[in-house]
Amino acid sequence: MAAKFILKTSGDQFMFNLQSGNGQTVLTSERYTTKAAATGGIASVKKNAADDRMYERTASGLRFNLKAANGQVIGVSQNYASEASAKDGMDAVKRAAAEALVDDQT
Template identity: 65%
Template sequence: MAGKYVLKTSGDQFMFNLHAGNGQIVLTSERYASRAGALGSIASVQSNAGQGARYEPSADGLRFDLRAANGQAIGHSEAYSSADAARSGMDAVKRAAEGATTDDQT
């Protein structure tokens, strides 16, 4: 089952969650002032998620950020129970990001 970006508002800002094929949220975006900014970030996730070097684990290894080529954070993971589980989360983002549809709930 393919992944899905769920684009929504958060107050007066825009953000998205990337859902894996099983419905679990595997990545949460930054907040953006415009819908266009959030859509651009979705495109950035699609182009960067397949590159292992773009994932930055937290100091404890239980979370990670996905970063664009310019180093800017474009998404954050949830907290995992172990570093191995976090690495599995990175793999889930890679699988879900490519070819995922966008559910625009704005």
């Protein structure tokens, strides 16, 4: 299975999840007021995911954020059981984002 961004609605807003090739969600977006903004968020993830400098680990080290060049958080991870697992999650985002297709479920 190929990696994909799942674009969906949440109430009257839009959001996306990035799923790795094994179907696991590795990144979740904020909620956007327009579909165009959510699509722009996907483009930003694709652009920034390969750059180690765009990742920020939380204080516990068990969760991470992916940021855009302007410093805005564009995606957050799940909670991981260990720092090593969180690092694996970042690597999964790096591998998946560039080639992931968009599954528009809106």
